[in-house]
Structures are given as structure tokens and as C-alpha cells.
Amino acid sequence: MSLDGFPPFISAQLHYLINHFPDKIKVEQVLSGGKTYTGGLDRFTLLIPYCLDYIKWDIIYNAEFPLAPPDIIFGTEDEDFHPLHMTGRVGEGDLKFRNILSDWNYKDPTRLLALIQELRDRYMAYQKKRVGEVDDDRLTFEISTICSREGIEMQISSGAEKPEEVKFAVPLMDMNINKMVHGCPWRHPQKIYLQVIYPVGKKYASTPSAPRLKLMSTTELRALFTIEDVKLPSWLDGMCMAEYLPHLEESLQKQVLEAVSLIDIRRHFIEALAPLLGRPLEADPVFCRKATFLASSGSFVFLVPLDNC
Numbered sequence: 001m002s003l004d005g006f007p008p009f010i011s012a013q014l015h016y017l018i019n020h021f022p023d024k025i026k027v028e029q030v031l032s033g034g035k036t037y038t039g040g041l042d043r044f045t046l047l048i049p050y051c052l053d054y055i056k057w058d059i060i061y062n063a064e065f066p067l068a069p070p071d072i073i074f075g076t077e078d079e080d081f082h083p084l085h086m087t088g089r090v091g092e093g094d095l096k097f098r099n100i101l102s103d104w105n106y107k108d109p110t111r112l113l114a115l116i117q118e119l120r121d122r123y124m125a126y127q128k129k130r131v132g133e134v135d136d137d138r139l140t141f142e143i144s145t146i147c148s149r150e151g152i153e154m155q156i157s158s159g160a161e162k163p164e165e166v167k168f169a170v171p172l173m174d175m176n177i178n179k180m181v182h183g184c185p186w187r188h189p190q191k192i193y194l195q196v197i198y199p200v201g202k203k204y205a206s207t208p209s210a211p212r213l214k215l216m217s218t219t220e221l222r223a224l225f226t227i228e229d230v231k232l233p234s235w236l237d238g239m240c241m242a243e244y245l246p247h248l249e250e251s252l253q254k255q256v257l258e259a260v261s262l263i264d265i266r267r268h269f270i271e272a273l274a275p276l277l278g279r280p281l282e283a284d285p286v287f288c289r290k291a292t293f294l295a296s297s298g299s300f301v302f303l304v305p306l307d308n309c
Contacts, residue, residue, distance in 0.1 A: 005030070005041045007063045013112035014044075020113055023049040024188060024219075033060065048120060051153040051169045052195050052216050055123065059112075069104040070112070072119065077157070083122040127155045131166050136200050139166055145242040146170070164200040169193050170241070172249050173256070180260050181224060183286045190221040192252060196241060210235045223287050225259040263288055270306070277304060 003011040018025060026047035033043050042063035047054040058073040074081050100115050131154045132143065146152060151171040158164035170193060177190045197212040213235060215227045233247055266288035270280060277293035281303075284290040293304040 007040045007042065007066070009066055009106045010040075010042060010061055010063070012109040013106075016109040017113045017116060020110075021116070022188070025049065025116075026054070028056075029058075033062070046116065048116065050120065050123065051127075051155040051167055052193055053155075057116075057119075066106040067104070069101050069115070072115075078123075078126075081123060081126050083119055083126075124153060127153075130156045134164075134166060134200055136166075136198075139198055139200070142168075142198070142241055145240055146245075166198045166200060168196040168198075168241070170196060170245065172245070173253050175253065175256070177221070177224070177256065180256075181263070181286065185286055186220050188218065188220070190218050190224075192217045192221070192227060192256075194245070194248065210237075223289070224263075225256055230255065 003015055006014065014027065018027070027044050028047060029045040030041050031043050032041050040063060042061040044059055046057050046059055048057060055078075056075055060071040060073065062068055062070075100111070100118060105111060131139065134140075134156065143154075146168075149170065153169040155167045156164065157167065172192045172194055178184045178186055193216045195212075195214040195216055197214075199209055199211075213232055215230055215232060217225075217227045221227075230252065233244070233251070235244060263286075270283060270288060270291045273291075273293065274280075277295050280291040280293050282290075282292050289308055291306045293306075295302055295304045
């Protein structure tokens with residue numbers, strides 16, 4: 001996105017955040033808050049990836065007083081999220097968070113990133129605490145069996161017109177897909193997740209309903225591997241995530257390795273056409289899915305495109 005219109009110190013912090021945040025972060029609703037100040041834009045909404053969705057936080061600087069850290073307004077559904085008062089005692093994490101605010105240096109471009117990362121970590125702890133307080137035996141058991149897995153995010157949601165449910169985002173396969181692709185163009189790590197959504201059970205329900213399952217991935221991964229083509233294993237009665245995940249991960253790992261091996265097969269196919277059609281005018285050098293050749297028949301010259309090969 002263009003950062004034109006921001007004061008230099010906000011532009012530097014926002015640029016650093018966008019380019020160094022571990023996942024793709026979005027900026028929306030850019031505004032200027034001052035009625036008389038004409039120094040530029042100083043407030044915006046951040047869409048921060050969390051649990052395979054986005055949480056929206058309003059970031060409000062005061063361009064007239066750059067020494068002050070920005071105010072942050074959390075979503076209406078998170079009115080109980082109070083990151084400064086999450087523990088009864090001041091621990092190491094609390095001191096770190098308070099120092100980010102009290103020692104705010106607007107000339108340091110890394111400060112906004114540090115603030116957002118710390119707040120996101122606290123938000124994750126807040127959601128985990130909320131899920132742990134749900135009065136549902138099955139959820140309590142699920143959490144106890146998968147709590148050792150790294151990177152799991154969870155979130156509870158409810159509303160006047162929808163039942164309460166708990167959503168898990170489970171990262172799959174401990175493999176670095178970026179390093180497996182030669183000349184990888186991806187800036188962010190490519191990952192595959194299983195989204196698991198549990199309806200919060202009622203005490204009078206005799207048989208708990210199966211969770212809703214959906215395989216999801218980072219957007220750029222589709223150039224290599226399309227998860228929409230993956231058929232999920234069946235979820236059997238009485239099954240838990242700790243039983244379900246190993247079989248899914250084993251199947252996915254084989255399919256990802258096969259997708260990587262197909263790159264070389266496509267590359268050799270394009271190279272094999274060179275003696276017949278000459279060198280391609282253009283070709284996808286990384287995934288080898290596209291190539292265009294110039295061919296002729298008599299006086300007729302035409303292009304031969306190969307797409308999604």
C-alpha cells in the first residue's frame with residue numbers, strides 16, 4: 001500500500017510493521033484526526049491475522065504530539081480484553097509491555113511492530129483463557145490433548161443470532177515448504193492449517209456433534225499446491241484431534257512432496273519442447289506452470305501458450 005500522506009515517523013513505523021510482521025497484515029480506513037492540523041494522516045485500522053481470520057484494531061496516533069504512543073481501540077466483541085490488567089502481579093511480560101509504552105520513541109521505526117506483537121500475544125492468551133473457561137467436557141479434553149503442539153490458536157465466538165462455538169487453527173506438518181522450492185519467491189513462510197470449529201455442547205445433548213473441518217493455507221501456496229483438491233479423512237464418532245491429526249499430516253506431507261517433484265517434471269517437459277518449438281518466449285522459472293512458444297506453419301506465425309501444465 002502507499003504510505004503517502006502519513007507524517008514521516010508514522011510512515012516509517014507502518015512500513016517496518018508491514019514488512020517485518022510474520023504474517024501478511026492489512027491497513028484500512030486511513031484517516032486524519034485533526035480538524036486544524038494539516039500535517040497528514042495519523043489513524044488507521046489494522047487487520048491482524050489471528051486464528052485464520054483477522055482481528056481489527058484501530059490505531060490512533062496524534063500527529064501534533066508525536067512523543068505520545070498511539071491509542072488502540074479493540075473490536076466491540078473483545079470489550080473484556082484489557083491487556084494492561086491481565087495478571088494480578090507485575091511480571092516480566094507486564095514490565096516489557098509497560099516499557100514499550102512508557103519508553104516510546106517515535107523516531108524508532110520498530111516500535112509499532114513491537115507493540116502489535118506484544119498485544120497479539122496477550123490477545124492469544126486472553127482467548128485461550130476464555131476457551132478454557134467454557135463449560136464443555138469435550139473441549140476441555142481436546143485442549144488437554146493438543147496443548148503441547150506449537151502454534152495452535154483458538155478463539156471463542158458467540159452472538160445473539162448464532163450459537164456459541166470455539167474455533168481452533170492448527171498448523172500442520174513441521175516442514176519448511178519455502179526451502180523446498182528452488183528460487184522461492186515467497187516473503188512469508190507458507191503454511192497449511194486445519195480449521196476445527198466445535199459447537200459448545202449442551203449438557204442435555206446425548207451425543208456431541210462432530211466439529212466442522214476445513215483445510216486452509218497461505219494464499220501464495222496455491223502456486224505449488226491446491227488444498228481444495230485434498231479430501232479430508234472422515235471424522236469418526238468419539239474421535240479427538242490428537243487421533244485425527246497424524247493421519248492427515250502424513251497424507252498431506254506425501255502430497256506436498258509430490259507437488260514439489262512435479263516442478264522438475266514440468267521443467268523437463270518444457271525443455272523437451274525446445275528442439276521442436278525453439279526456446280520459449282517466456283516461462284515461469286520457479287513453478288514451471290506456464291510457457292509461451294513462437295511457432296510457424298508456412299507463412300503463418302502464431303503463439304503456442306502452455307498454461308497450468
